[in-house]
Amino acid sequence: RGPMQRLLVTGGAGFIGSAFVRHAVAQPDTHVTVLDKLTYAATRESIADLPADRVELVVGDVADPGAVDPLVAAADAVVHFAAESHNDNSLSDPSPFVTTNLVGTFTLLEAVRRHGTRYHHISTDEVYGDLELDDPERFTEHTAYRPSSPYSATKAGSDLLVRAWARSFGIPATISNCSNNYGPWQHVEKFIPRQITTLLDGGRAKVYGTGANVRDWIHVDDHSSAVWEILQRGRIGETYLIGADGEQDNLHVVRMLLSILGKGADDLEMVTDRAGHDLRYAIDPTKLRDELGWRPRFSDLEAGLRDTVEWYAAHEDWWRPAKAETEAAYAARGQ
Ligand code: NAD
Ligand code: TDX
Numbered sequence: 623r624g625p626m627q628r629l630l631v632t633g634g635a636g637f638i639g640s641a642f643v644r645h646a647v648a649q650p651d652t653h654v655t656v657l658d659k660l661t662y663a664a665t666r667e668s669i670a671d672l673p674a675d676r677v678e679l680v681v682g683d684v685a686d687p688g689a690v691d692p693l694v695a696a697a698d699a700v701v702h703f704a705a706e707s708h709n710d711n712s713l714s715d716p717s718p719f720v721t722t723n724l725v726g727t728f729t730l731l732e733a734v735r736r737h738g739t740r741y742h743h744i745s746t747d748e749v750y751g752d753l754e755l756d757d758p759e760r761f762t763e764h765t766a767y768r769p770s771s772p773y774s775a776t777k778a779g780s781d782l783l784v785r786a787w788a789r790s791f792g793i794p795a796t797i798s799n800c801s802n803n804y805g806p807w808q809h810v811e812k813f814i815p816r817q818i819t820t821l822l823d824g825g826r827a828k829v830y831g832t833g834a835n836v837r838d839w840i841h842v843d844d845h846s847s848a849v850w851e852i853l854q855r856g857r858i859g860e861t862y863l864i865g866a867d868g869e870q871d872n873l874h875v876v877r878m879l880l881s882i883l884g885k886g887a888d889d890l891e892m893v894t895d896r897a898g899h900d901l902r903y904a905i906d907p908t909k910l911r912d913e914l915g916w917r918p919r920f921s922d923l924e925a926g927l928r929d930t931v932e933w934y935a936a937h938e939d940w941w942r943p944a945k946a947e948t949e950a951a952y953a954a955r956g957q
Contacts, residue, residue, distance in 0.1 A: 625651070626651050626652065626653050627651055627652050627653070627698050627699070628653050628655070628696065628697050628698045628699075629646055629652060629653070629654045629655070629697060629698070629699050629700075629701060630654075630655050630657060630693050630694060630696075630697035630699070630700045630701070631643055631646070631654050631655070631656050631657070631700075631701045631703065632656075632657045632658070632684050632700070632701070632702045632703055632704035632726075632730065633657075633658055633684075633702070633703035633704030633705060633744075634654065634656030634657070634658055634669060634679075634703065635656060635658040635660060635664035635665060635666055635668060635669060635679065636658070636663050636664055636665075636703060636704070636707070637663070637707075637803070637805075637807050637808045637809060637812075637842065638703055638744070638803055638842055638845055638846070639656070639658070639703035639704070640665065640668035640669050640807055641805065641806075641807070641842040641843060641845070641846045642701065642703065642845075642846040642849055642850075643656060643669050643672065643677060644668075644669065644672065644846075645843070645846040645847065645850055646850065647672050647673065647676050647677055649850070652676070653676055653677075653678075654676065654677045654678070655677075655678045655680060655693060655696070655697065656669065656677065656678065656679045656680065657680050657682055657684060657689065657690070657693055657704070658679065658680075658681065658682075658704065659681065659682065659683045659684070659704070659722075660681055661706075662809075662944070663707065663708075663809050665807055665940065666679070667940065668806075668807045680693065683722075683726070684702070684704045684722065684726035684727075684729060684730055685721055685722060685725045685726040685729050686729070687729050687732070687733070690729050690730055690733045691733045691736070693733075694730065694733035694734055694736075694737050694739050695733070695736075695737045695739075697739055698739070698740065699739065699740040699741070699742065699853060700730060700734060700739055700740070700741045700742070701742045701744065701849065701853060702727065702730055702741070702742065702743050702744055703744045704722065704726060705722060705723050705726075705744075705777070705780075706718050706719045706722050706723060706773065706776075707773070708773065708809075708811050708812065709748075709771045709773045709774070709896065710811070710896060710952075710955075710957075711773075711811070712771055712772035712773035712776075713771065713772065713896070713897055713898075714951075714955075716772035716776075719772050719773055719776045720772075720776055723773075723776035723777055723779070723780050724776050724779050724780055724783070726780075727743070727780035727783055727784070728783055731783055731784065731787045731793065734787070734793050734795075735787060735791050735793055738793075738794070739794075740794050740795075740853075741784070741793055741794065741795040741796075742795070742796050742797075742798070742849065742852060742853050742856075743780070743781065743784045743795060743796070743797045743798070744798060744800070744849065745777050745780065745781050745797055745798065745799045745800075746774065746777050746799055746800060747761055747799050747800065747801045747802075747838070747863070747865070747903045747904075747905055748769060748770070748771070748773070748774035748777060748900065748903065749767050749768075749769050749774055749777055749778040749781055749799060750765045750766070750767065750768060750769075750799075750903075751767075751768030751769060751770055751774075751900065752770065752900035752901045752902055752903065753901065753902040753903070753904055754901065754902065755834070755836065755901065755902055757902070757904075759906075760865075760904040760905055760906035761799075761863060761903070761904060761905050761906060762863065762906045762908075762909075763860075763861045763862070763863055763909055767781075767782070770898050770900050771898055771900075774900075781797055781799075781861075784797055785797070788859055794858045794859075795858070795859065796852055796853070796856045796857070796858065796859070796860055796861070796862070797860075797861040797862070798848065798849060798852055798861070798862045798863070798864050799861065799862075799863050799864070799905075800840065800845050800848070800863075800864035800865070800905075801837070801838035801839065801840050801864065801865040801866070801868070801903055801904075801905045802837040802838060802839050802840065802903065803839075803840055803841070803842045803845050804839055804840075804841060804842065804926065804927070804930055805841050805842035805843060805926070805930055805933075806842070806930065806933045806937070807940075808842070809944065809948075810941050810944050810945050810948050811944075811948050813837075813872065813875070814875065814879070814927070814930065815930075815934060815941065816828065816948070816952075817875075817876055817879050818879060818883075818930065818931050818934045819934060819941055819945055820949075821879060821880070821883045821885055821889070822883070822934065822935060822938075823945070826889050826890050826891050827876045827879065827880065827889060827890035827891070828890070828891060828893045828952070828957060829872055829873060829876055829890055829891070829892050829893065830872070830892075830893060830894070830895045830896050830899060830957065831892065831895035831896075831899060832873075832892065833871060833872045833873030833876065833892065834871050834872070834873065834901075835871065835872050835899060835900070835901055835902065836869050836870065836871045836872075836901070836902035836903065836904070837869070837870065837872065837875075837902075837903055838865050838866075838867075838868050838869045838903050838904050838905050839866070839868035839869075839870060839875070839923055839926075840864065840865060840866040840868055840918065840920075841866070841918070841919070841920035841926050843919065843920065844864075844866055844918040844919055844920055845864055847916065847919070848862070848864040848910060848916050849864070851910075851914045851915075851916045852910075852914065855914055856913075856914065857913075862909055862910045862913075862914070863905045863906065863907055863909065863910065864905065864907060864910060865904075865905025865906070865907040866907070866918035866920070866921065867907070867918075867921075868923055869902075869904050870923060873890075875923075875927075876890050878923070878924055878927055879927060879931065882924075882927060882928055882931050883931060893956060893957045894955060894956035894957050896957075
């Protein structure tokens with residue numbers, strides 16, 4: 623066995639970052655330091671049960687060079703998940719998106735440049751804008767950037783910073799752009815947890831617009847395994863798209879949740895649409911599959927949703943405190 627691999631995982635107390643930390647710690651000879659600001663979106667509990675000699679939490683801001691530099695210096699690799707992640711929030715107040723997603727990434731890249739550290743950048747398919755419903759093409763590594771929202775524009779900008787730092791300064795970087803994640807520990811502001819918890823509370827599902835918008839769903843554990851493969855075996859300088867052939871329109875997802883929860887097919891309401899709402903995302907994951915042999919474990923969305931519904935039903939103590947405030951913000955916007 624080689625020496626312990628020391629990972630710095632930013633945003634490792636968030637939904638996807640914490641799933642990746644749990645995945646990484648399950649691999650031999652890996653030590654993880656999490657750098658997380660513990661915003662409203664973080665949950666310490668999601669990584670609290672992991673062995674203390676394998677995981678350390680440092681509370682701090684990725685946009686703070688004083689916090690970032692020594693941690694990057696001590697790491698063999700950085701995996702950068704930390705971000706402001708919710709589109710609707712970026713429409714109400716874009717400011718923290720610019721600071722965290724752009725200045726935060728810049729701060730990490732400068733530290734990576736000083737220390738020559740391996741860097742993996744976590745991004746989203748939203749950087750490519752949206753597709754028509756009947757477009758036979760899906761997003762690939764060659765699709766042009768065309769972000770729509772303040773959130774996706776800051777993610778697109780952060781990807782471009784990584785590409786420029788790789789080309790101009792030769793930092794050893796990879797990027798992944800993943801589709802919509804679902805699974806345990808996702809904040810109740812997001813689509814699937816919002817519907818599950820509203821329905822558990824006896825309310826009606828809230829569908830933006832007509833519900834025709836399509837998202838390409840992937841289980842968060844499949845995202846983690848893909849990032850792990852790219853980190854270990856991806857080619858430096860490359861971008862990989864991560865997706866699991868999970869396209870569904872929002873109305874269909876809501877109807878699956880209604881059926882799983884034993885509700886009527888019409889226990890839903892159409893609410894005010896999101897401004898600039900992207901119509902469809904779809905990932906072509908061919909490169910990731912062919913080059914790295916990665917395959918998703920969760921290929922049945924309905925089965926994955928069943929597990930997720932069960933998880934939320936069993937973890938009300940966790941989501942309950944955030945629910946009322948989140949719904950109040952939605953209600954103020956007619957959503
Ligand atoms: P999340 O909002 O659940 O978690 C974000 C985490 O980052 C939180 O723990 C938060 O405290 C931390 N954070 C925020 N600002 C910080 C700062 N300035 N310094 C340090 N930590 C900070 O987000 P998520 O859904 O887990 O998304 C994680 C990453 O994956 C993001 O980069 C996001 O763009 C990307 N992504 C998300 C999805 C999705 O479906 N959720 C899909 C593709 C890509
Ligand atoms: O109540 C709702 N009703 C509804 O119809 C909410 C919260 C959302 N929606 C719709 C909007 C989208 O079409 O559901 C879809 C999914 O919405 P979100 O969960 O807000 O996700 P999305 O905007 O697609 O972005 C997500 O995937 C890409 C993540 O939040 C991003 O971080 C990631 O980059």
